[in-house]
Amino acid sequence: MFRKPNPSSGVPIYVQLKEQIRHAIETGALAAGDQLPGIRSLAETLVINPNTVIRVYRELEMEKTLEIKHGLGVFVAFRRSARSKTEELRDAQQLMRDFVQTLKTQGLDEGEIRRLLEAELNEMFQRR
C-alpha cells in the first residue's frame, strides 16, 4: 500500500512516510477505522528502520490522525470531522466573514471590531 521512501532525498524517511499516510487518508485510500500494518511488517515491506515506523505512528497518534490500540494494532482515527484542514479553514473563513459583516451592519467600525476581537483572543488564548 505504501511506496518505498527515497533514502537519498534530503527529506528524512520519517517525514516521507508520514506524508504518505496523511495523503492516503486524505484521498480516502485509508478510511477511519482502517488498520495499518504492524511496525515490523511495515518496516520489512519498505525495508526501513523499525524505529522510524514507531516514530511516525507515535507522531501521527499525537496529531490524532492515528489511534494506537495496545495489543490490537494501529488504526486510522475517527475525527470529529472527516474534512481536510483546507476545507476546515475555508469554512472558518466564511463564518468569520459573516460574523464581521453582522457587526458592521450593527454599526461598529473597523477599529472597534478589531479591538473586540483582539480582546477576546487574548482572553481565550493568552491567560492560560
Next chain:
Amino acid sequence: MSTVIETIQLRKKYGDYEAVKGLNLSVPKGSVCAFLGQNGAGKSSTIKMLLGMIHPTSGSGTIFGHRIDRESESLLIRQKVAYVAEDKRLYDYMSIEQIIRFTRSFFPRWNASLENSLLERFELPPARKVRQLSKGMRTKLALLLGFCRGCELLILDEPTEGLDPVAIEEVLQIVVSLASEGTTVFFSSHQIAEVEQVADRVLMIDRGKLVLDSTLDQVKEGYRHIEAVFPEPVEERDFRVAGIEKVRTNGRTVFLLASHNVDTIVEHVRMLRAGSIDVLPTSLKEVFLEKVTARSEHASL
C-alpha cells in the same frame, strides 16, 4: 535508552602508526547503527577491539557492560554478540549443511525457522562444499550463520560487499526484521545508500577520529548546503561562524556545509553582501564527502 556499546578514549597503535585515536562511541540498545569511514579510517581495528580480537593500546570499552579488554569477560560478550567479518572466513572443507549444523550446536538460541527461510531466499544448495561457493554465496552463508544465532548484538563488517542488488535488499530486510525484534545492529559500510535506508544512527570516523555521531534524521534536518555568490571574491576566513563545518570558495562563489545554526549563518552571509543565497538540503553522501575530503586535500599539500 540503555547503551549496548560504549568506549572511552579507545586507542590503538601499531608501532608508530596510530590507527584509532581516542574514540568515544555510544550505541543505544535497539538501534541500527552505521559505522562509516574510508578504507584505513580505523573501522576494522575498532570492531576487532570491541570483540576482544585485538587489545586496545589505551582507553576502555564495554559491550552490555562487560569490559572488552578482560579475557574473563570476553566469553560473556561472545555469547551475546554475533560477528560477521569482512573476509567471511569459513571452513572450506565443510558443506553448507555441515557448517550450519556445526555452528548451531554452539548456540542454544539458534533460530531454525530463519535458517530455513534464509536457505531458500539466498538459494544456498545445502550439499555444496564451502570451497565451491562463489564470493556472493560465501557472503550469504556467513550472514546466515550470523543472523540465525539469536544474538542481542549483531556486528557486521561490510555485510553487503560483493552482493547483487537483490541480495542486498534481502540482507537489509533481515536486518530490519531482526531490529524489530530488539536486536541491536552495528555495521560498517561503504554503501551510503543502504545506510540511509536502514540505519537510525550514524557514526563516521576519519583517520581514527570520530567526525560525526548523530541520528540520521538529525543529519537530514540539521545539515544544510549553503551556496552564496558575492560581488567580490571572498576568503575562507570570512566564514568563522558556529555551525559551519566546511567552507569551499571558488572566486566569488562560496559553498558552505552547515550542521546547525543555519539562520545565523545565512544572516552572516547576507551581511557580507551576498547577491544570491541558496539553502539546500543535503544527503548523507555529501556530508560524508565533506567530512572526509579534508584528508585527500591534506595529502596533496
